[in-house]
């Protein structure tokens with residue numbers, strides 16, 4: 001799993017899956033979360049969640065630079081598509 005092209009192919013296949021968990025796995029092929037920061041798996045550049053509304057800045061020469069520009073937003077959208085608890089309340093006051 002060290003060849004980026006193989007990882008890209010797996011990520012692309014998972015991205016097309018109807019299973020929301022597969023799409024999260026696809027996201028994780030390109031990004032990781034470490035100590036509250038989001039990190040590019042290719043160049044190891046990081047972005048804090050406070051900068052989620054700004055385009056992700058990769059290091060020079062990163063092969064992933066042309067991909068998703070707002071990975072925090074993409075992750076948030078993916079997580080919202082996961083099945084919710086049946087008794088889930090969006091705005092709990094507890």
Ligand SMILES: [Zn+2]
Pocket residue numbers: 040041042043044045058059062063064065
């Ligand atoms: Zn990168």
